[in-house]
Amino acid sequence: MFESMDVGLKASIRSFMKKFGIDETPTEESKIFEDFANYVVISDVIRGEYQVFNNVSTGYSRGIDGIAIIVNGRVMNEPQDLERLGDDEKLKVEIIFIQSTLRSSFESQKFSSFVDSAISFLSGNLKIEPFSEIVMQQYLFERRGFYSSPKTKKLIESIISHRM
Numbered sequence: 001m002f003e004s005m006d007v008g009l010k011a012s013i014r015s016f017m018k019k020f021g022i023d024e025t026p027t028e029e030s031k032i033f034e035d036f037a038n039y040v041v042i043s044d045v046i047r048g049e050y051q052v053f054n055n056v057s058t059g060y061s062r063g064i065d066g067i068a069i070i071v072n073g074r075v076m077n078e079p080q081d082l083e084r085l086g087d088d089e090k091l092k093v094e095i096i097f098i099q100s101t102l103r104s105s106f107e108s109q110k111f112s113s114f115v116d117s118a119i120s121f122l123s124g125n126l127k128i129e130p131f132s133e134i135v136m137q138q139y140l141f142e143r144r145g146f147y148s149s150p151k152t153k154k155l156i157e158s159i160i161s162h163r164m
Contacts, residue, residue, distance in 0.1 A: 041066070056075070
């Protein structure tokens with residue numbers, strides 16, 4: 001398993017698998033790598049270890065392996081997580097899209113699919129739950145006057161105008 005990988009990367013993946021009790025199954029190699037990529041990216045963005053890496057997986061969504069909606073440094077795993085934010089809390093919203101691959105070369109078609117899917121998601125044409133609902137809830141929260149920046153306001157309003 002993971003035979004064609006760099007020895008350092010392979011060691012990191014094996015450590016990840018051991019830490020989270022993931023069994024080695026050859027048919028699951030791409031799924032394990034996808035989970036590992038989601039874990040590494042989100043842990044880096046939140047500057048801490050993200051334990052629930054499965055919560056950012058999109059399952060079998062075309063082009064996107066993981067999505068994280070981070071508000072004020074906290075990953076929003078479900079729409080109800082937004083309710084834990086303070087009423088007067090200034091918001092910093094980040095939406096992270098993750099695409100992983102086991103291939104050693106760049107594939108323009110795979111990259112195009114990733115970009116197209118991200119744009120479709122942001123414009124409301126691609127629904128990936130619970131992420132689409134979190135973005136919608138975030139918009140409703142923002143509508144109450146808690147804009148973190150003019151850019152956030154413009155982005156959220158753009159997403160919603162495409163949905164309606």
